[in-house]
Amino acid sequence: MDGDPLSHGLWERTAPPAPPPTGLEGDIDCDVAIVGAGFTGLSAALHAAAAGASVAALDGAEVGFGGSGRNVGLVNAGMWVMPEELPKTLGDKYGAALLKLLGDAPRAVFELIDKHKIACEVERSGTLHCAVGVKGFAELGERERQWKSRGAPVRLLGKAEAEAKIGTAAYAGALLDQRAGTIQPLAYARGLAAAAIAAGARVFSASPALACEDDGRRWIVRTPQGALRAKWVIVATNAYSVAPGGALRAELTHLPYFNVATAPLDEAARRAILPERQGCWDTRQVLSSFRFDQAGRLVFGSVGALRGTGLPVHRAWARRALAKLFPRLAGAPFEAEWYGMIGLTPDHLPRFHRLARNVISFSGYNGRGIAPGTVFGRCLAELATGAIGEAELPLPVSQPKTAPLRHAAEAFYEVGAQLAHLVDARF
Secondary structure: OOOOHHHHHHHHHHOOOOOOOOOOOEEEEEEEEEEOOOHHHHHHHHHHHHOOOOEEEEOOOOOOOOHHHOOOOEEOOOOOOOOOHHHHHHOHHHHHHHHHHHHOHHHHHHHHHHHOOOOOOOEOOOEEEEEOHHHHHHHHHHHHHHHHOOOOOEEEEOHHHHHHHHOOOOOOEEEEEOOOEEOOHHHHHHHHHHHHHHOOOEEEOOOOOOEEEEOOOOEEEEEOOEEEEEEEEEEOOHHHOOOOOHHHHHOOEEEEEEEEEEOOOOHHHHHHOOOOOOEEEEOOOOOEEEEEOOOOOEEEEEEOOOOOOHHHHHHHHHHHHHHHHOHHHOOOOEEEEEEEEEEEOOOOOOEEEEEEOOEEEEEOOOOOOHHHHHHHHHHHHHHHOOOOOHHHOOOOEEOOOOOOOHHHHHHHHHHHHHHHHHHOOOO
């Protein structure tokens, strides 16, 4: 996208073309101005335009440039934290509402894909949360209990059944979530953009928001070559926020995450590894993830940034790890490598912010961008178009708070991931 093969890697190579790039020139009046053209911003644009609002969305680079175009592509339900933590932290009202919204979020993604015929390599066979050792298996057993008590279609697999579904004996078991699946994330973002444009929204690339000013009647979002004048402003930049969304960036701690992709595997390997095509991640603190793309490439990732000393360290670790998990892949060449940033909040839960009069935002997805971003974008559109009130949102309103020791934590995550991958005796 920006001439850097480590920014979007395989996804940029295999996604359908983006909508023709158009920069904002001149001034435009609209009902809803959206800053950020990732999953949240594009979902908001699509839903607001479908409701009859005039909508304009801006991105400083292009559609899906931030986290939306760099992630693993797992369409998961819920958040990283256990389901019972949501009502404990948010209270019964918001906890129940957020659990319901996020539990149903993968279905919302798949429905949009079907409705708008988005070509994004969708697989709906679920995901597998893989247990590392006895502790990991016990953790997944508790997660199964909590989701099942809410009627979710999840099932804990023992070691033998997990081995048959994954293709490795490395795990003590796995939790199968049948609500979930995988997509090509950049293709999904580009498909959302096309659907939003077809619904009447305007999407502008290479148009960074430089300032946001209230003239007492409308908001003026200024870009280098023009401005949007809008009743509502949706800020949908999350971990890639810059000014004037600097307060959102300051409340998020960046966790780097990288992926590598093999060349397409032979038919025997495709039958032996993930034969049902679930996406996977494990219970390690420095976790790993893996899934197939449509062409039979295995996409494998973990915590870490592919820059500086991290590039050779994480690349070498990925080769060792793949060979340990799947011995038939020893020496398999990598076709692509890339990384991005996850935005973490202190409690690992998202935030809803009213940044000013009629300026609203969701952020803090904590590694769950696809499904939550899609439904949060819909919520923001509904709020801006008057379909719901603020009290009907799944989160209470709050103001951004700078994350404590953010810079130190970010350095720790990046360096710590390198150290973990240097000394990881399991791989």
